[in-house]
Amino acid sequence: MPEVDQEVVLSRSFEKVNAILQKHQHNPSNLVGILQEVQEEYRYLPEEILTYIATALGVSPAYVYGVATFYAQFSLKPKGKYIIRVCDGTACHVKGSMGVLKAVREYLGLKEGEDTTPDLLFTVETVACIGACALAPAMMVNEEVYGLLDEEKVKTILERYEEGRE
Amino acid sequence: MFFTDRSSLEAKVRELKETLPCKRVLVCGGLGCLAKGSQKVFDRFKECLEREKIATQAKHLTEERHYAVKTGCIGLCEAGPLVMIEPQGILYLRVQPEDVEEIVEETLKKGKIVDRLVYQEEQDGRKVLWPLMKDVPFYRKQVKLVLRNCGSIDPESLEEYLARDGYLGLAKVLTEMIPDTVIGEITKSGLRGRGGGGFPTGRKWQFARVVKADRKYIICNGDEGDPGAFMDRSVMEGDPHSVIEGMAIAGYAIGAQEGYIYVRAEYPLAVKRLKKAIQDARSAGLLGENILGTSFSFDIVIREGAGAFVCGEETALIASIEGKRGMPNPRPPYPANRGLWGKPTVINNVETLANVPVIILRGADWFRSFGTLTSPGTKTFALAGKVKNTGLVEIPMGITIRELVFEIGGGIQNDRAFKAVQVGGPSGGCLTESHLDLPIDYDSLCGAGAIMGSGGLIVLDEDTCIVEVARFFMSFTQNESCGKCVPCREGTKHMLDILGRIVAGKSTVQETELLQETAFVVKDASLCGLGKTAPNPVLTTLRYFRDEYMDHVLHHVCPAHVCQAMKEYWIDPEKCRSCGKCARVCPVSCISGRPKVPYLIDQEKCIKCGSCFEACPFDAIVVSWRRKNDE
Numbered sequence: 054m055p056e057v058d059q060e061v062v063l064s065r066s067f068e069k070v071n072a073i074l075q076k077h078q079h080n081p082s083n084l085v086g087i088l089q090e091v092q093e094e095y096r097y098l099p100e101e102i103l104t105y106i107a108t109a110l111g112v113s114p115a116y117v118y119g120v121a122t123f124y125a126q127f128s129l130k131p132k133g134k135y136i137i138r139v140c141d142g143t144a145c146h147v148k149g150s151m152g153v154l155k156a157v158r159e160y161l162g163l164k165e166g167e168d169t170t171p172d173l174l175f176t177v178e179t180v181a182c183i184g185a186c187a188l189a190p191a192m193m194v195n196e197e198v199y200g201l202l203d204e205e206k207v208k209t210i211l212e213r214y215e216e217g218r219e
Numbered sequence: 220m221f222f223t224d225r226s227s228l229e230a231k232v233r234e235l236k237e238t239l240p241c242k243r244v245l246v247c248g249g250l251g252c253l254a255k256g257s258q259k260v261f262d263r264f265k266e267c268l269e270r271e272k273i274a275t276q277a278k279h280l281t282e283e284r285h286y287a288v289k290t291g292c293i294g295l296c297e298a299g300p301l302v303m304i305e306p307q308g309i310l311y312l313r314v315q316p317e318d319v320e321e322i323v324e325e326t327l328k329k330g331k332i333v334d335r336l337v338y339q340e341e342q343d344g345r346k347v348l349w350p351l352m353k354d355v356p357f358y359r360k361q362v363k364l365v366l367r368n369c370g371s372i373d374p375e376s377l378e379e380y381l382a383r384d385g386y387l388g389l390a391k392v393l394t395e396m397i398p399d400t401v402i403g404e405i406t407k408s409g410l411r412g413r414g415g416g417g418f419p420t421g422r423k424w425q426f427a428r429v430v431k432a433d434r435k436y437i438i439c440n441g442d443e444g445d446p447g448a449f450m451d452r453s454v455m456e457g458d459p460h461s462v463i464e465g466m467a468i469a470g471y472a473i474g475a476q477e478g479y480i481y482v483r484a485e486y487p488l489a490v491k492r493l494k495k496a497i498q499d500a501r502s503a504g505l506l507g508e509n510i511l512g513t514s515f516s517f518d519i520v521i522r523e524g525a526g527a528f529v530c531g532e533e534t535a536l537i538a539s540i541e542g543k544r545g546m547p548n549p550r551p552p553y554p555a556n557r558g559l560w561g562k563p564t565v566i567n568n569v570e571t572l573a574n575v576p577v578i579i580l581r582g583a584d585w586f587r588s589f590g591t592l593t594s595p596g597t598k599t600f601a602l603a604g605k606v607k608n609t610g611l612v613e614i615p616m617g618i619t620i621r622e623l624v625f626e627i628g629g630g631i632q633n634d635r636a637f638k639a640v641q642v643g644g645p646s647g648g649c650l651t652e653s654h655l656d657l658p659i660d661y662d663s664l665c666g667a668g669a670i671m672g673s674g675g676l677i678v679l680d681e682d683t684c685i686v687e688v689a690r691f692f693m694s695f696t697q698n699e700s701c702g703k704c705v706p707c708r709e710g711t712k713h714m715l716d717i718l719g720r721i722v723a724g725k726s727t728v729q730e731t732e733l734l735q736e737t738a739f740v741v742k743d744a745s746l747c748g749l750g751k752t753a754p755n756p757v758l759t760t761l762r763y764f765r766d767e768y769m770d771h772v773l774h775h776v777c778p779a780h781v782c783q784a785m786k787e788y789w790i791d792p793e794k795c796r797s798c799g800k801c802a803r804v805c806p807v808s809c810i811s812g813r814p815k816v817p818y819l820i821d822q823e824k825c826i827k828c829g830s831c832f833e834a835c836p837f838d839a840i841v842v843s844w845r846r847k848n849d850e
């Protein structure tokens with residue numbers, strides 16, 4: 054992925070943010086929805102935008118920041134293009150989800166404490182149950198669900214994404 | 220299609236029943252089957268049927284034609300992709316796109332069964348085939364009230380829902396029942412909340428009904444936070460109109476005009492289906508202003524969660540809908556008095572609401588004919604873990620855990636031994652072999668220290684370490700604790716620390732006692748249900764599997780061979796050639812040796828990472844699990 058110029062992103066984003074705010078009638082009770090849409094647009098919540106939203110909604114930046122940090126879905130750091138959600142729900146856990154996570158991290162060459170690849174292609178997260186318990190262990194790549202995983206399968210799946218074939 | 224009154228709706232329902240095709244090919248579009256490639260199977264069917272001119276895209280087909288439908292979850296996810304052939308009710312398993320041609324030729328054209336695709340079992344050395352869904356052991360004991368349409372209609376079609384008497388329940392309450400009679404009927408049915416607590420739904424509605432307010436709200440709780448459960452998801456994806464109809468009836472009963480559905484962030488398909496269903500209902504005059512020409516108006520908004528387990532708790536859910544941090548508040552005031560925006564609010568679970576339309580339509584007495592005296596009706600479960608038939612099931616209350624695990628579930632995978640079932644997720648508990656004959660109902664499960672929960676049921680076999688499972692749940696709740704109250708925030712952390720030391724073989728008996736004591740404090744002193752129930756997995760496992768805890772603590776043994784710290788790496792002196800590769804890769808430098816002398820691993824320092832095992836070119840590294848008499 055090409056380097057993105059921070060300035061360009063921001064000038065563009067305020068326009069989009071304005072449209073999102075408009076759609077939600079600048080209503081602070083829609084804050085969660087607003088943040089969801091902003092994150093969908095930029096794959097994370099840039100700090101400048103949080104402050105901007107606070108001003109636009111007439112609430113304190115701390116309030117917006119508080120909401121943004123409460124929910125697991127929101128990220129204040131840039132995320133990859135493909136978000137890999139390895140399920141660590143009960144069914145997947147007892148069927149070896151930790152092995153799947155290890156395989157994913159190894160494939161991507163992530164070091165401890167890292168969860169996004171430097172080229173911003175992949176981000177790895179764990180979630181508790183994606184509702185595919187019957188296919189445990191399972192994971193999601195963006196909205197696509199993959200079940201009955203093992204190390205081999207994980208590799209094939211990620212290879213396909215890397216080559217941009219999926 | 221727009222209905223201005225009850226009779227126009229009823230006329231349409233009659234018409235649809237007569238004209239909708241009865242010859243159908245149902246392809247499961249539930250998550251499990253989709254992930255196994257059912258979309259390709261569906262596309263292939265459509266292609267074939269069109270080519271053969273035995274189906275077209277148009278509805279209202281003649282008798283001779285088949286119609287392919289992509290449905291919600293059919294249930295037996297294990298054996299997907301699933302295909303049902305109607306009207307015979309034939310169930311085909313593991314259908315691949317290549318099989319479609321044969322099914323069309325044989326079954327659709329000639330009425331013959333394709334043997335290799337049907338459910339089969341070995342009995343006395345003979346193969347027995349069960350081609351019809353109703354005979355398959357997985358389905359035999361199930362009763363489908365909530366899942367009445369799930370897996371047998373196209374969830375994106377309002378017409379198919381109508382053809383199943385859809386919205387007739389709503390029509391009935393609007394035209395012939397006053398709100399008090401509606402509440403009376405629900406109370407009489409004995410319906411209890413399916414979200415976990417089991418609070419009587421009729422009573423909850425009554426509380427909100429009697430409060431005077433200019434606005435009231437109905438909230439459908441589709442947060443489904445239990446990590447190991449997908450029933451609510453299946454209902455929202457497979458039969459979204461049943462939830463909407465249930466909400467409208469509830470709205471009429473308490474006097475609410477607005478409803479919210481709070482759906483988990485991880486369920487994008489459910490959101491999509493619900494949105495479409497709401498849109499369709501609105502344009503048919505089944506939501507919105509003056510529904511069916513009456514003075515009742517009701518509309519529904521969808522709110523997507525953002526990934527916080529605690530938001531399943533009612534007061535936290537309300538805070539989240541209001542756009543705040545999803546933290547719980549002390550009750551009272553209960554939401555029925557002061558809920559969303561401070562107005563009286565009823566919060567019900569997806570499954571609870573999906574029960575409502577059938578109860579209204581068929582009556583409380585009919586509903587009571589299923590289940591037990593104190594827990595009438597049915598319960599859906601997400602059957603998963605080490606059981607053969609994983610999938611979505613709905614059983615009448617009161618059948619035993621044994622029936623669920625061994626008859627419906629088909630027993631344990633790979634013929635391992637049964638060890639426990641975990642019911643109720645992070646708020647529930649582990650039950651053992653001695654509970655297999657316990658009936659599944661609210662009171663029996665509670666008595667055994669578990670809870671009904673929302674319906675996650677995970678089967679554990681002898682290869683699962685109970686202590687590790689307890690640690691898993693504790694790490695879940697600790698992670699999800701919102702931090703508002705001290706007992707939950709600090710207590711879960713301490714409990715997790717102790718459990719971490721137990722599985723690492725570094726704990727003591729005194730510490731295990733402390734774990735139990737802390738568990739009681741967290742249970743008693745926490746603010747909301749999350750903390751109050753978080754200790755349940757620990758308390759039940761301490762109660763029923765104390766020996767296994769003691770194996771870890773006293774003997775540093777993990778009988779299930781799960782806890783890595785209870786593994787030992789040795790160097791076989793016969794095989795060791797003293798090459799030193801192991802010592803070089805060891806991250807903690809605990810391997811020592813000299814040329815010509817076999818190397819040695821310092822057991823005290825070893826972190827069981829397995830690096831040496833992989834590095835050794837001579838297979839000289841031996842892994843063994845500690846046993847009780849090793850010291």
Ligand SMILES: Cc1cc2nc3c(=O)[nH]c(=O)nc-3n(C[C@H](O)[C@H](O)[C@H](O)COP(=O)(O)O)c2cc1C
Pocket residue numbers: 411412413414415416417418420440441442443444445528529530531532533534566567568569571572673747748749
């Ligand atoms: C931590 C916590 C999580 C909960 N999660 C859910 C959930 O995911 N779905 C649900 O329906 N109820 C959940 N509940 C129960 C709800 O608070 C509430 O009791 C329920 O939605 C009421 O509906 P019912 O009476 O129809 O069961 C949860 C409760 C707690 C304390």
Ligand code: FES
Pocket residue numbers: 140141142143144145146181182183184185186187189190191446447448
């Ligand atoms: S536990 Fe992994 S999908 Fe449910």
